[in-house]
Amino acid sequence: MSIGRKIGAGFGLALLVLLIVSGMSLYGTDILTDTTEELVRSELTIEQLRQLTAHLVDAEAYQRNYIITGKEEFLNSYRASVTESRATLQRLNEATASSETRTRQAANLPALIEARLAYLDETVELRRTKDREAALENVEKGTGNLQMNQIRRITREMLEQEQALWIRSHEDASNASRLIRVVVSLGAIVGVLLVLGVSVVLTRGITGPLERLMSGVETFTRGTLAHRIEVHNEDETGKLARAFNAMAERRQESEAQVARQSAEREQALRTVAEFVNQLAGASSEILSSTSEQVASAQE
Secondary structure: OOHHHHHHHHHHHHHHHHHHHHHHHHHHHHHHHHHHHHHHHHHHHHHHHHHHHHHHHHHHHHHHHHHHHOOHHHHHHHHHHHHHHHHHHHHHHHHHOOOHHHHHHOOOHHHHHHHHHHHHHHHHHHHHHOOHHHHHHHHHOOHHHHHHHHHHHHHHHHHHHHHHHHHHHHHHHHHHHHHHHHHHHHHHHHHHHHHHHHHHHHHHHHHHHHHHHHHHHHHHHOOOOOOOOOOOOOOHHHHHHHHHHHHHHHHHHHHHHHHHHHHHHHHHHHHHHHHHHHHHHHHHHHHHHHHHHHHHHHO
16 A cells, blocks of 8 residues: 555544544534423423413402402503413413424313403403492302313423423433533544554654665665665555665676676686787797707807
8 A cells, every 4th residue: 555545544534533523423412402492492381381370370369359449450450461371371382382292281271271361351341340249259159260270280280291301301411411522522532542543653654664775775885785675565665665676686786797797807818918928938938949049050
């Protein structure tokens, strides 16, 4: 594998870890978002249920005060409480519309509340158009208490369930938050260790062969032509080491050839020198013999 591919594989592995961490974090974030939305819905539903009960109780109290005293200020306060009750009921319906369970639980609540408000209006109207005794007789029938008890029972059940949902959603949100922290922390640690590990492996994979190559070159330049570099990998450094070994092989062969040619030339020179020496010796003998013959002839 080439150095570029090794580096690419290292960064690819780090990117894979980053993608896994990002995916887990996104998963935890989605859970946290959903649970947070559920928490908000539960808190809103609980608040609307409490406000609805409080407004109904206020409306009932102002209605009784008006029946007893006939004062317009209690009538105005009663009407304001009725208006707030209907507005709160509308907000409650909007808060529970996204949940089938909540919608099913609150299905009977609007009709009961409207019946309760209608009964209160009927009693107030009796007080306004007739007299206090007729209104009190209508109150003493107990219809209002029965309606209010049914409303309290439904709102109490809804409150209990919403509080249980709030607790469960809060636990889910805490778990999701812990999951995100753990995943991000572990991902950061694993990512750092992975980058360090890849860096060490790549550094050793590159610097080790380069150091062997430099050592081989230095040994070669000092005259050890038979020295060869060991090749352990198939990347660029391995190719460079093989190229150096091939060059060293050619250089050694060239030096050997030069040495052989030099030896052959020396041998040829020695042969020529011996021949010249022999020729010189023969010439000396011929010259000596000729000189002797000349001397004999002169005598």
